[in-house]
Amino acid sequence: MSDVETQTAPSVPVWPVMTVAEAHARLTAPGERFEIEEKVIRGIATRTWKNAPPTLRDIFLNGRTFKDREFLVYENDRATFESFARATIALAHQLQADGVKKGDRVAVIMRNLPEWPVAFWAGILAGAIVTPLNAWWTGPELEYGLADSGTKIAIVDDERLERIQDSFGALPGLEKVYVPRLPGEPADPKVRRLEDVIGKVNDWGRLPDRPLPDVPLAPEDDATILYTSGTTGKPKGALGTHRNMTSNIMAGGISASRNFLRAGLPLPESDPHKLPQRVGLLVVPMFHATGLSANLSPNLNSGGKIVLMRRWDAEQAMQLIEREKVGSTGGVPTIAWQLIEHPAREKYDLSSLTSVAYGGAPSAPELVRKIVETFPASQPGNGWGMTETTATFTSHMGRDYENRPTSAGPAAPVGEMQIRDPADGKTVLPANAVGELWVKGPQVVRGYWNKPEATAETFVEGWLRTGDLARLDEEGFLYIIDRAKDMLIRGGENIYCVEVENVLYDHPDVMDAALVGKPHKTLGEEPVAVVHLKPGGTADEAELQAFVRSRLAAFKVPVQVVFLPEMLPRNANGKIVKTELKKLFEG
Template identity: 60%
Template structure:
């Protein structure tokens, strides 16, 4: 559920990173005996020019773009962005104003904003003709393709609820999501059509399947998307029908995103138009905050080019990336599948200004032996989340590309953005997830949820704001346990510093208790990441007869580097208490397995220690 939510920040920040505000100086090295937050480069002595509170007062003053107001959301008084779009239908109507500017690039296909709008309007009317109306669910199982945003906006623009399904799921998992949501209509690409063909009769409420990019017209209750609105290259020639007139309130239901829980059945997080629209101004606020902290005048928004390598069925890509791109007239470049050299080719060809996803992607761009053959100078920002990252990576991004690093924190239940961290703030606090946006509140509670803890203490993170979803679809008990008076109980162990910067320590369920001593996975992982040979690391707990469990680690090494288990254990022992040293370390030839949200699948890694578990 943890999200890489900072990708969107670079969309609105138009600062040319080829001319950094601070003078380039030799990079300082991390101290050999610590992984504590220290500036990774010498910052301008005058930075920050404004405190976080001064920035907030200036940006959120009456009459300013980021002015806030308090409204009742689900009966709870909530601070919201006063100038956020009222709904997603209005957002796509405004986006039409970007005209011939490119919206999407996929291989040789290019879709303009005008073509996007015409396709959305045409499909919205076709959906109404099929009987789809306000509150109906429309499921979507598809890889990142130009038609994904068309289906999304056509659905929400008529008040229906879009259900983005994990395209990596097996047929049984997809069947669960479709039936659990009660979808009336299902959109699929050719791969998902083949995967689900034998399941169509078991999809209880689905009246019609619409499939894209098939080699021939499907039969049965399936029709091709192209028969409804044509292929992507034809959309600019569609009749200018305009969107249907449908009354949509900010807190009307818009989406059901399923959580990435690794135990039990996924839960559908019910999101609203306000949830998604909030991200647009949240990302703009973060980017503007960085400029004011730097002491520079705020530049006007400018379109960017984003290489999108995370799936749109994930809230990060959909809510924190796609909606922000559309609000700024930016271009999304899609890849069929992540491959580092293909990505570098696209960055060079399309003059990509920002990319990211999970830390592994950034490392692969940095370490790839072919990198010198490509012009990557257009990159302004590389952002990521969903997994811990080494402070060394933060420095290397700036050092190797002249780009500003970024990360942040959010989850499916917050429709992505709650905190964002970028530029000098990130370089100054490389192990933090940043401060919350102005409309969000954070607090640290004891694990019983009865007492708020003081600054600096570790407890469960609770979050509140207009980005928090209504609850879980058709799961009232789970909703009541997780959502409390506008707050969402995140299940993350975290702490806040004196200025409100968030530090994620661990997932509550991932904390290892060895003989009564707590071991936070991220603490040990940060130390492993700080080793120059390590590019990917995860700590897992393995059973122990008397101690309960012990820490063990799996690491992936950078190309051309070698290090032994004993050397890494000594590295950790020199920096942390002895009980936190992994009792065993296994080496993976590939990057560690992750789900679609970038979360390492630690359950799979535990099988690598079967010999010790059996003993």
């Protein structure tokens, strides 16, 4: 997201006055803010942003130039950019004292707290590969992530500490765990209170001004491991570089600038130091690529204020929007729908909202119209991306989105998209033909952590095989049709069907099981299961739901279970025909 992103472009009688390609050509010309240059990265010629911050450390340094501006707001805690910087540097030095060397893994596992970005950037400044793990995961899932990544130091909140402390014996490489806001004293010798290093949030400004750790960082250095999942059901760590992360800084900004040009309007001021501070209500988790790459990093880079919530509550969100004069929020369609339909909405002044944007889940075209009707000063926006594309790959907002409500928008000009024949993975299909989406660009991660076979299958000669079935129109706007991978998305959370199915098969009464997505207005889709029991099996819906809940995160639990008296329908290859099963949940 950029500083011009929330400056609404007034409507003009003739629209658009130029094509997307013409707008991109002007914006990326030599000497312009969004100038593009080609670099050879790991042997592949790649278009890159010439003026993007080189590394995440540069984003940190850019943020520090805003000094006494507020950066993080959480309940009664408020941190300025300078106080955040001092806390981050203090923790970075502590990590070095703990033996963290360049390339070591430092995990961050907590809800959206002010300490989350401190932990993340402290790891970065110390040269670590920072590994944010899904705070919704169960204890066994977190143990897998910590073991697979080889985490040396973890920074976790007290809820996550409860989930992982029984796993300490199985994690010999985990040397120390820091915990903010821990009630009482640590019960394990490897656990330490984070406040002993950086103090409480409102006291961060009193920490000494120390130099940054002396660790050389370069754009192609590994920076992050963000876990996604694959069709095997086990999460895979997407290994991202500094360039992958910083490329999002420009991708969001050019979308807004493109809108101004297509409306025939001059580009607005882009220097964030000369603009009123942008305020965003961040309600998506920072452990997601969307929360980290498309929200947290751009706001730190350009002096934006981030308002955090302990957990999503629509009325509390409206109170915060009114109190903090929030200009942007969103993340997944659920957020927009709940704000629009809440019965208490008229009680609050939400006129500060100028952007309601989302991605990560299917959204109904009617949501675009509803946003425009409900928040007249606000621009709707969405986009498409994956963990493997470090969030934003396409972006869509304002007038373009209103005119193409079923599209996810065009790619940023550093990105390339192709629709290929799924049968051979090579034949490039013409405009409007449906096939598998392949993408290439500086935001595509370099592979999966310690999984060479999965890497070779998914990353081919600089291209990422997304597994999404899609089409591109004549002007390059992307339309996601379906997912080739067996996966559904519930309110922005990826659910890989095989993982839930494997748990159902572990139940002694289950003979046959399949998970499919049932359309849901606000969540996009929900997981529902179809099961055939073994002879004499007596398990009911509640028992199977409880069985899954005991082993997997709550968002993966089927909201409904349908029992069939016979085996599930299969095709000639023996695969379950899920299109038939979805019909059970229609209407």
